[in-house]
Every structure is written in C-alpha cells, then in structure tokens.
Amino acid sequence: MVTTLSGYKDLITLLDDISNGHRLTIPETIKLFKTRDRAAFLISSYADAIREQKNGDLVTWVKNQNINCSNICVNKCGFCGFSVNPDDPRAYELDSKDIAEKAREAKNRGVTEICTVSGLHPAYNLDSYTSVYNTIRKHAPGVHIHASNPMEVAYAARKSACSTREVLEAFKEAGVGTLCGTAAEILVDSVRNTICPDKISTSEWIKIIRESHEIGLKSTATIMYGHCESIEDQVTHLSILREIQDETHGFTEFVPLSFIHSGTPIYKRGQARPGATGREDMLMIAISRLFLDNFKNIQVSWVKLGVKMVQIGLMSGANDIGGTLYEESISQSAGAKAGEYLDPQEMNYLVTDLGRKLVQRKTDYSFI
Numbered sequence: 001m002v003t004t005l006s007g008y009k010d011l012i013t014l015l016d017d018i019s020n021g022h023r024l025t026i027p028e029t030i031k032l033f034k035t036r037d038r039a040a041f042l043i044s045s046y047a048d049a050i051r052e053q054k055n056g057d058l059v060t061w062v063k064n065q066n067i068n069c070s071n072i073c074v075n076k077c078g079f080c081g082f083s084v085n086p087d088d089p090r091a092y093e094l095d096s097k098d099i100a101e102k103a104r105e106a107k108n109r110g111v112t113e114i115c116t117v118s119g120l121h122p123a124y125n126l127d128s129y130t131s132v133y134n135t136i137r138k139h140a141p142g143v144h145i146h147a148s149n150p151m152e153v154a155y156a157a158r159k160s161a162c163s164t165r166e167v168l169e170a171f172k173e174a175g176v177g178t179l180c181g182t183a184a185e186i187l188v189d190s191v192r193n194t195i196c197p198d199k200i201s202t203s204e205w206i207k208i209i210r211e212s213h214e215i216g217l218k219s220t221a222t223i224m225y226g227h228c229e230s231i232e233d234q235v236t237h238l239s240i241l242r243e244i245q246d247e248t249h250g251f252t253e254f255v256p257l258s259f260i261h262s263g264t265p266i267y268k269r270g271q272a273r274p275g276a277t278g279r280e281d282m283l284m285i286a287i288s289r290l291f292l293d294n295f296k297n298i299q300v301s302w303v304k305l306g307v308k309m310v311q312i313g314l315m316s317g318a319n320d321i322g323g324t325l326y327e328e329s330i331s332q333s334a335g336a337k338a339g340e341y342l343d344p345q346e347m348n349y350l351v352t353d354l355g356r357k358l359v360q361r362k363t364d365y366s367f368i
C-alpha cells in the first residue's frame with residue numbers, strides 16, 4: 001500500500017515542533033538521518049521554510065580565490081589526494097614572489113577573499129605562515145584573508161615551540177581575518193584514527209577553535225561525511241558544533257563537505273565507501289539546518305556536489321553557494337569533477353530558476 005502524508009504523522013509533529021522552536025535531540029536527529037523514503041522531501045521542505053525565515057529569498061556568494069602554497073605534507077590523511085612527499089614529481093612549493101603575484105592577480109580580479117591552506121610542509125614554522133599572510137596583505141590590500149585551520153595552528157605551534165593561542169594571535173596580527181574550520185572532518189576520535197591518524201584529536205580541534213573565537217578570530221564550521229563514519233558519528237559532530245556556537249557565537253557558517261572518494265587512499269584501501277548518495281547529501285543540508293538552530297548560514301558546496309545538486313541544497317535549507325574559487329586543487333586531487341571556477345552568471349542562472357535572488361557578500365556575510 002502507498003503511504004500517504006498521514007502515514008508520516010509523527011514526523012510531521014516533530015517537524016512542526018522544530019518550526020515552533022523545539023531543539024532537536026540527538027536520538028531524534030539520528031532518526032531523521034535514517035529516513036530513506038519520500039519523507040526525506042518533507043524534512044527538506046521544513047528545513048527550506050526555516051531557511052526562508054532566517055534568510056528570506058537571498059542566496060549569497062563570495063568572490064574568492066584559493067592560494068595553496070604547497071602540496072608537500074608530513075601527514076598522510078587517508079581521504080587526501082592532494083598531499084605528496086617532497087621527492088614526488090607532483091610536489092610544488094610557491095615562494096614569496098609567486099604568492100605576491102597570485103595575491104596581486106586576485107586583487108586585480110576584484111576578489112574580496114583569499115583563502116589559503118597548504119600541506120604541512122616539513123620546513124614550515126610560525127614565521128613561514130605569518131610571512132605568507134604578510135605577503136598577501138601587502139600585495140592584496142583590503143582583501144580579507146581566510147586562512148589556516150586548527151591543524152595548521154597546532155603544527156605551527158609545535159614547530160615553533162609556542163602555544164596555539166600565541167600562534168592564533170600572531171596569525172591575527174599578520175592579517176588573518178577568519179580561520180578555516182576545516183581539519184574537523186568527523187569530530188570522533190575512532191573515525192579520525194582511521195581517516196587521519198596524524199591529525200589533531202577532537203579535543204585539540206575544539207580547544208583551538210574556542211581559542212580562536214575567544215581572541216576574536218571567527219571561523220567557519222565544516223563536516224566531511226560519506227566515508228566510514230556512522231550516522232551517530234555525524235550527529236555527535238553536529239552537536240559539538242552546536243555546543244561551541246552556543247558558547248562563542250564564533251562560527252560564521254556551516255559548510256557540509258561531501259567526501260570525494262575516487263583519488264583517495266582510504267577508498268583505494270577499501271576503508272571507505274564511494275561517498276554519500278544524493279539522498280544523504282540532501283539530508284545532511286536539511287538536517288543541519290534543523291539541528292543547528294544557532295547558525296544563520298549554511299553553504300552548499302558546488303565543488304563537492306556539482307552545480308545541479310547545488311539547487312537541491314538550496315531547496316533543502318542552504319542559503320549560500322560559496323565562492324568562485326578560481327583555483328581549486330584540493331578537491332580535484334581527490335577526484336572532484338566540478339571544475340576550478342564557478343562563474344557568477346551560472347550561479348545566477350541556478351538561483352533565479354528557483355525564484356530567488358543572488359547577492360554578492362563579503363566573508364562576514366555583509367552584502368556588497
């Protein structure tokens with residue numbers, strides 16, 4: 001027999017309660033993630049209504065550019081197709097002249113945000129990172145620097161024998177405007193031990209993000225899902241982010257990052273599945289919107305999902321389409337097919353098709 005809407009009475013009651021201010025519990029959220037049938041569209045539609053309450057019909061984007069200074073990395077994260085050893089023929093390292101040129105190029109393009117994260121180069125220390133930021137600041141004055149992440153902060157601290165708070169303060173002083181909330185992956189140590197055993201632990205990630213917010217360096221928040229984690233792990237991760245946001249209000253946005261599998265060691269070793277399905281991608285955005293009641297902005301990543309799925313994300317609770325990027329090498333190395341650059345005209349085509357309005361924003365979500 002075909003289930004009609006009345007067959008989803010309990011779900012509709014829960015969704016109505018959330019719309020009226022009920023805060024989702026962990027068991028309720030786990031149940032939502034297990035939805036496999038058309039009820040997924042109900043969840044997505046309620047999430048979209050909450051998005052509309054918070055953001056109206058505006059879809060934001062940012063004109064940004066990546067500068068990945070080197071792909072040489074001492075870590076060997078199992079989901080990473082980007083990092084290489086120094087003797088690998090694909091290894092590269094930008095010097096300060098290259099970085100200056102890329103920064104000037106970004107400034108000339110009218111970019112408002114430069115993102116820079118690199119491999120953990122064996123020779124890098126605190127001074128190497130601050131010199132990159134100083135170079136960018138000098139050659140792209142006024143452009144917001146969105147840089148580093150808790151893993152790089154911990155690495156710089158270790159290499160220069162100082163505290164992570166001192167590193168964050170030095171980064172801020174050198175011109176970093178916001179910290180990337182990457183290196184979070186899944187904030188559950190048993191998962192991290194499989195996918196990125198060399199990376200900082202969950203508690204270290206949380207400590208550094210809190211410190212960053214405390215010194216006034218806001219950050220993004222991310223999740224990388226669709227590899228070997230369970231639904232329970234995903235919800236634990238979301239609840240950590242919600243708790244930090246309750247305390248600090250320091251996250252500017254939440255960016256779900258769907259695992260790109262094909263070029264990654266964990267997939268090749270059989271330790272990960274071939275990424276999330278479309279249903280899971282849609283539910284991740286929708287349930288994040290419902291669960292993260294203290295976040296205003298949820299981004300759908302065209303790099304990870306491809307441009308057509310971006311529309312599904314925008315209809316499931318997302319209000320931001322991310323950036324132009326110009327140079328994207330990290331996801332491409334893992335096998336992403338979406339390309340290096342998304343033209344705002346194409347963004348506009350997707351957004352107006354949904355009856356919504358595309359608006360250019362800065363990193364802090366103020367409009368241009």
Ligand code: SF4
Pocket residue numbers: 073074075076077080081082083118119120151196
């Ligand atoms: S994810 Fe980052 S830290 Fe891990 S191997 Fe890749 S570049 Fe290195």
